[in-house]
Amino acid sequence: xLRLSSIRKAFGDVPVLRDISLELPPMHTMSILGKSGGGKTxxxxxxxxxxxPDDGQIFWNGLPQNEVPLSDRGMVYIYxxxxxxxxxxxxxxxxxxxRIRKMDRTEIxxxxxxxxxxxxxxxxxxxxxxxxSGGQRQRVSFGRAVIFGPKVLLLDxxxxxxxxxxxxxxxELYRQIVQKYQMAAIFVTxxxxxxxxxxxxxxxxxxxxxxxxxxxxxxxKDPRTGVAREQEFWQQFK
Amino acid sequence: xxxxxxxxxxxxxxxxxxxxxxxxxxxxWFFPEIIPSEVSVSILVERVRSEAGFVSAxxxxxxxxxxxxxxxxxxxxxxxKEFALSTRKRWWLISVYLPYLISPVILAILxxxxxxxxxxxxxxxxxxxxxxxMAFPFSIIYFQSFWAGGIFDQMRTAANxxxxxxxxxxxxxxxxxxxxVLACFFQCFLISWFEYGFTYVIGLGKVESxxxxxxxxxxEANTNQAAAASLFLIAPPLxxxxxxxxxxxxxxxx
Numbered sequence: 001x002l003r004l005s006s007i008r009k010a011f012g013d014v015p016v017l018r019d020i021s022l023e024l025p026p027m028h029t030m031s032i033l034g035k036s037g038g039g040k041t042x043x044x045x046x047x048x049x050x051x052x053p054d055d056g057q058i059f060w061n062g063l064p065q066n067e068v069p070l071s072d073r074g075m076v077y078i079y080x081x082x083x084x085x086x087x088x089x090x091x092x093x094x095x096x097x098x099r100i101r102k103m104d105r106t107e108i109x110x111x112x113x114x115x116x117x118x119x120x121x122x123x124x125x126x127x128x129x130x131x132x133s134g135g136q137r138q139r140v141s142f143g144r145a146v147i148f149g150p151k152v153l154l155l156d157x158x159x160x161x162x163x164x165x166x167x168x169x170x171x172e173l174y175r176q177i178v179q180k181y182q183m184a185a186i187f188v189t190x191x192x193x194x195x196x197x198x199x200x201x202x203x204x205x206x207x208x209x210x211x212x213x214x215x216x217x218x219x220x221k222d223p224r225t226g227v228a229r230e231q232e233f234w235q236q237f238k
Numbered sequence: 239x240x241x242x243x244x245x246x247x248x249x250x251x252x253x254x255x256x257x258x259x260x261x262x263x264x265x266x267w268f269f270p271e272i273i274p275s276e277v278s279v280s281i282l283v284e285r286v287r288s289e290a291g292f293v294s295a296x297x298x299x300x301x302x303x304x305x306x307x308x309x310x311x312x313x314x315x316x317x318x319k320e321f322a323l324s325t326r327k328r329w330w331l332i333s334v335y336l337p338y339l340i341s342p343v344i345l346a347i348l349x350x351x352x353x354x355x356x357x358x359x360x361x362x363x364x365x366x367x368x369x370x371x372m373a374f375p376f377s378i379i380y381f382q383s384f385w386a387g388g389i390f391d392q393m394r395t396a397a398n399x400x401x402x403x404x405x406x407x408x409x410x411x412x413x414x415x416x417x418x419v420l421a422c423f424f425q426c427f428l429i430s431w432f433e434y435g436f437t438y439v440i441g442l443g444k445v446e447s448x449x450x451x452x453x454x455x456x457x458e459a460n461t462n463q464a465a466a467a468s469l470f471l472i473a474p475p476l477x478x479x480x481x482x483x484x485x486x487x488x489x490x491x492x
Contacts, residue, residue: 048398049398050394050398070394070397070398071397071398071400071401071402071403072400073398074400076398076399077398079391079395083388083391083392083395085392085395085396085409085410086414087413087414096396096399096401096409097399097400100396100399100400100401100402100405100409101400144399145399148399148400
């Protein structure tokens with residue numbers, strides 16, 4: 001289980017995160033909703049080890065993680081704009097996490113082929129990232145992160161740059177993969193629908209403060225989340 | 239029409255080289271003959287052998303250029319990364335542009351006291367460090383485009399996936415940087431290979447490179463010998479142009 005205790009971060013004199021605490025049980029997806037500049041990315045980067053908090057502790061199964069280096073932390077951050085290794089093929093990109101762990105070649109082959117199939121990318125295995133569309137690139141990035149079984153997936157508006165159709169397909173794919181590979185994830189988004197669709201529990205990050213909602217109902221009831229406004233909007237068309 | 243233009247263009251490029259070749263490999267070329275009465279490679283070999291300093295100047299230039307290219311590409315790559323990460327990046331970059339504000343000869347004169355102080359005047363290593371002053375800043379500036387191109391995100395991504403520092407360099411940085419390093423190596427080699435000012439001022443005539451020798455032949459009005467030296471002088475860039483075709487402009491790197 002991932003646990004954050006009183007995480008604080010400021011850039012210069014500007015506080016970005018104020019006293020953030022949360023718990024993420026195994027195989028859960030927590031959707032965190034928030035506006036741009038609300039500190040969502042900073043929070044995920046701190047969990048991943050890409051940034052250091054000014055104060056507070058990160059625990060994994062009770063063990064402190066603050067001093068654990070980025071490469072050993074096993075909490076993978078997925079960027080909004082997928083960062084793929086351009087000199088590698090799709091297959092090599094997905095296999096990377098396994099290869100650096102010195103996994104057996106045959107096993108790598110089997111796992112990657114399976115993952116490519118799950119992602120619907122089998123026919124693109126030998127292509128370079130530059131030959132892929134935005135949605136395909138994000139699928140590669142996603143598969144590469146999931147394949148070696150990280151402790152937590154940290155998704156920073158991963159579908160934010162995709163067109164609505166592709167976005168819907170990716171949301172469905174995300175649900176399938178997370179279920180199949182039994183992942184715990186924090187999914188950050190500014191889209192209310194996406195947050196509701198993908199989360200098991202919810203958070204709202206505003207001005208560096210996190211409000212936690214254990215259920216969809218609790219999340220929907222809070223007027224700050226914008227769920228009620230969204231519902232009202234769609235009511236007009238009924 | 240396209241073919242004619244291509245042939246004409248090739249002719250414009252090839253003519254001076256051909257002329258140089260004829261001067262270097264020809265004998266008894268008197269007006270109004272269009273080409274020398276005798277043209278052969280053995281004449282060029284003979285010219286090279288007849289001059290005691292020719293082979294040693296060629297060796298000096300070659301060792302200097304290779305040394306500079308290796309040193310500048312390697313350390314330039316590392317230093318450029320530190321610059322890219324520095325909060326004072328702008329100031330560091332301005333400082334490496336400084337050697338290019340004035341001509342190499344004037345820079346060499348301004349710095350000659352320093353070279354004398356360290357006992358490097360008139361010495362091979364003095365000339366080496368002089369060339370470094372020209373090639374190293376270039377290398378740092380050149381690699382900035384590499385370090386600014388999203389490589390840090392790729393490095394962080396690889397580390398986040400579990401790669402150690404060695405694996406990050408081995409799997410991500412080196413394969414991505416390879417074409418950049420190679421192009422920088424070629425360019426630094428050429429900077430040193432054609433360097434005249436520093437070699438002249440710091441070398442004090444004791445370090446005789448191919449550029450110094452070529453200039454000496456020109457002053458002596460020894461046209462054939464100057465052409466032979468020039469032919470060797472333009473050989474590496476021509477070779478690099480040819481190599482570029484295979485190494486840098488492959489489909490994989492584009």
